Amino acid sequence: MICALGAAVCFGTASVLQAVAARAAEPGTGSGVDPALLLRALRQWRYLAGLALDGMGFVLQIVALRSIPIYAVGAALAASLAVTAVVAARLLGVRLSGREWGAVAMVCAGLAMLGLASGAEGTRTGSDALRYAMLGTAVAVLGLGVAAGRLPDRVRAAALGLGAGVGFGVVEVAVRLIDDVAPVALLTNPATYALLIGGGAAFLLLTSALQRGSVTTATAGMVIGETIGPALVGIAWLGDRTRPGLAWLAAVGFAVAVSGALALTRFGEPPAPPAPTEPAEPAEPLPR
Structure with a gap:
């Protein structure tokens, strides 16, 4: 759980840096999957710093996923929005209202409940059918990104997120x-390609969402997509369970943490640039 929370800190801080960098990049074609936009964003030092934090967070996420159930890791990663809110308030001068501080407290309370209720990760390794299903889903995400380029701005942001x-x-x-992390086993495992394609597609779509449309809407969609589905897969097919008699506490904690994160989705949006000031009119010359 400590590793999952560490990943949330890395991802939450990275999102503030990446959102500002993506908005500073020149707009591209408007396609949902726009590799050129990612290349332009990579010229921004803030985006590179965000990627470094993402790398650290990914390592911590892997350690957490190999130790505790997916539903606990997913809720902790959703809590990165609470980190984003606090970092934005600290670094960007964004004020949190009382309601938003309450949402941060909800996330913390939900994670505390999950920490108390979570058991060890499930012992099932999953079937080949599930591995191929994940690979097919990853490819479908790429297709969704291409199709999103033809949607109106508001719907596009939700689809990308x-x-x-x-x-x-x-x-x-x-x-x-x-x-099995042996080279031959990795190369023959469909889940390896699902991880690479899914992660790459997610970064492309997220970068486009941060640059176009309502990032608040996109961030809400992202939180829902990365928490609910994986949690159900972990319970149904990988054997994730709670401690005996505490399933209700895990369910309440998951709902509270994700609800608090959704209340903070506006912090996926970088601050609006200040409005340009009109030049002052020259003063009339004084009479001689």
């Missing part, structure tokens, strides 16, 4: 489906 969340959710499940 949901697609990014599903892609990150594929990564969460795929980590659990890789039970």
Whole structure:
């Protein structure tokens, strides 16, 4: 759980840096999957710093996924929005209202309940059918990104965010489906390709969502996509369970943490640039 929370800190801080960098990049074609936009964003030092934090967070996420159930890791990662809110308030001068501080407290309370109720990760390794299903889902995320480029701005932001969340959710499940890290086993395991394609597609869609449309809407879709689906897969197919008699506490904690995160989705949005000031009119010359 400590590793999952550490990943949330890394991802939450990275999102503030990446959102500002993505908005500073020149707009591209308007396609949902726009690799050129990612290349332009990579010229921004803030985006590179965010990627470094994402890398650290991914390592911590893998450790967490190999130790505790997916539903606990997913809720902790959703809590990265609470980290984003606090970092935005600290670094960008964004004020949190009393309601938003209450949402941060909800996230913390929900995670505390999950920490008390979570058991060990499930012992099932998953079937080949599940591995191929994850690979198919990862490819579908890429297709969703291409199709999103033809949608109106508001619907596009929601589609991109949901697609990014599903892609990150594929990564969460795929980590659990890789039970042998020998080179030959990795190359023959469909979950390896699901992880690479799902993670890459999610980054492309998220970068486009941060640059276009309502990032608040996109972030809400991402939170839903990366928490609910993977949690259900972990329970139904990988054997994730709670401590005896505490299933109700885990369910309440999950709902409270995700609800608090959704209340903080506006912090996926970078601050609006200040309005340009009109030049002052020259003063009339004084009479001689």
